[in-house]
Amino acid sequence: MRVKLLYSTDLEALKKVLAEKGIPFNPDVLMDHVVYMFGIEDCSRVTTHQLVRHRVASYDQESQRFSAATKEGVVTPPSIQTNEAANKVYDEALKTVYSAYEKIVAAGVPKEDARYILPTAIKTKLVMTINARSLMHIVWQRTALQAQWEIRELVTSMYDLVHEATPELWVNVIER
Amino acid sequence: MFKLNPHAGSECTMKVSLVWSSPKPERTIAVAMRRCYSTKVIEDIEVELEQKGAEYWRFLLTKCLQDKSLDVLEHFTMSLLVEGAGEAEISRLICRFPHIHATRLNETDWLFTVNSRTLVELWRDREGRLFAESVVAELDRKKVSPLFNELVFGDRMHAR
Numbered sequence: 001m002r003v004k005l006l007y008s009t010d011l012e013a014l015k016k017v018l019a020e021k022g023i024p025f026n027p028d029v030l031m032d033h034v035v036y037m038f039g040i041e042d043c044s045r046v047t048t049h050q051l052v053r054h055r056v057a058s059y060d061q062e063s064q065r066f067s068a069a070t071k072e073g074v075v076t077p078p079s080i081q082t083n084e085a086a087n088k089v090y091d092e093a094l095k096t097v098y099s100a101y102e103k104i105v106a107a108g109v110p111k112e113d114a115r116y117i118l119p120t121a122i123k124t125k126l127v128m129t130i131n132a133r134s135l136m137h138i139v140w141q142r143t144a145l146q147a148q149w150e151i152r153e154l155v156t157s158m159y160d161l162v163h164e165a166t167p168e169l170w171v172n173v174i175e176r
Numbered sequence: 177m178f179k180l181n182p183h184a185g186s187e188c189t190m191k192v193s194l195v196w197s198s199p200k201p202e203r204t205i206a207v208a209m210r211r212c213y214s215t216k217v218i219e220d221i222e223v224e225l226e227q228k229g230a231e232y233w234r235f236l237l238t239k240c241l242q243d244k245s246l247d248v249l250e251h252f253t254m255s256l257l258v259e260g261a262g263e264a265e266i267s268r269l270i271c272r273f274p275h276i277h278a279t280r281l282n283e284t285d286w287l288f289t290v291n292s293r294t295l296v297e298l299w300r301d302r303e304g305r306l307f308a309e310s311v312v313a314e315l316d317r318k319k320v321s322p323l324f325n326e327l328v329f330g331d332r333m334h335a336r
Contacts, residue, residue: 004218006207009255013196014287017257021281032277033289035253037204039211039218058250058291060208067215125218127211129251131277131289 001150003157006037006127008165027169031133034169036162038128040154044075045120047150054138057130064122065112069101073123075150094119132169135162139173190261190284192310194318197254201292201321202233208248209236230323237327249293252324256288256311272303292321296328 014030023029040048052059074094080086097119104114130138135158141147142155163170198204203225210221225232240248258266258278266286270276277289290298295311298304312329315321 002217006218007199007204009253009289010196014255017195017287018281021285023281029279032279033255033287035198035289037198037251041217058247060211060248060251062215063212066213125211125215127208127218127251129253129291 001043001153001157002039002041003154003161004039004041005161005165006039008036008162009034011166011169025168027171030169031136032131034132034166036130036132036135036158036165038130038158038161039125040128041125042073042075042123043150043154045122045124046075047148047154048124048126049120050142050148050151051128051138051154054130054134056134057128059126059128061126062124064115064118065110068105068111069098069115069118069122074119074121075123076121078149094121132162132166135159136170136173190265190310191259192307192314193257193259194311194314194320195255195257195287197315197320198252201252202230202237202323204251205240205248205292205324206233206236208251209240209245212248234323234327237324241327246293246296249296250291252292252321254290254292254295254311254315254320256290256314258286258288260284261286269298269304269307272301273298292324292328299329 011030011034014033015025018025018029048059048061076087076090080090097117101114101117104117105111138155139159142151143159144152147155159170159173163173203222206225207218207221210216210225211218214221214224216224240246261284263280266278266280270278273290273294275291275294279287281287290311295308298308299312301308312325316325
């Protein structure tokens with residue numbers, strides 16, 4: 001999985017406005033106004049289905065209507081990777097599904113319809129724009145131990161990036 | 177300076193100043209569009225968009241407007257200082273447009289953050305139009321998004 005911060009709001013510009021109006025800097029005042037845009041790659045559609053449940057954000061994701069799927073582009077959970085018997089079944093199932101996908105496309109069916117057979121393990125790419133307050137909510141929920149490993153990994157990466165870009169804004173996050 | 181909501185008889189005159197906006201807004205929108213239809217990694221999309229230049233951004237932006245795929249506009253965001261506005265005027269705006277984020281700085285001044293999709297929706301709305309015109313004028317004045325402004329607001333047909 002890869003996460004890249006494409007841009008973030010210039011916090012200094014916002015702080016300058018506060019200073020000009022005689023308002024002391026308080027991270028909570030600016031949480032709605034600092035915006036981040038991320039490029040996210042090679043996470044599964046399982047995880048992006050979880051991610052888009054957080055609706056106060058903007059998402060644009062690689063379309064399976066137009067992009068061909070390949071067997072190489074799938075995520076295998078560690079619990080399957082480390083289980084020889086399960087990994088064998090997983091791999092065989094993927095081979096069957098992708099073989100069927102290719103045959104359906106070769107038979108002239110548009111990719112947008114052939115994709116109905118594809119697994120949610122498939123890797124995907126997207127861009128996401130979100131403000132700090134909404135992201136903080138996601139960090140709170142999705143870095144918890146109850147959250148699934150892949151979205152925890154994704155959101156932890158996002159948090160690391162925004163913490164580096166705008167550390168003053170993230171002083172009140174409770175570490176899990 | 178303009179009067180917000182003159183139809184309702186408001187006497188409030190406010191000033192809108194741009195504090196910050198997404199870098200290269202048209203390219204940012206183009207990145208979001210290409211993300212939907214390209215298998216390339218994000219760095220390669222960015223290189224492709226730099227190499228093909230503003231005419232390609234124009235093509236993509238025109239297509240998104242024609243297809244009414246305005247979601248990609250949400251990645252172009254801006255923060256604004258709105259001065260001289262009363263609570264009633266601002267409340268009317270943010271009740272109508274819940275994606276506007278407004279923070280009160282003092283009696284009459286506000287910090288706004290809005291994305292360009294909401295700006296288009298404000299432009300199309302009778303109550304929001306004057307505010308949108310003021311924002312667009314500020315974007316024009318600061319030369320922030322000339323291509324976006326020309327395509328979306330220059331030809332009024334696109335935004336209506």
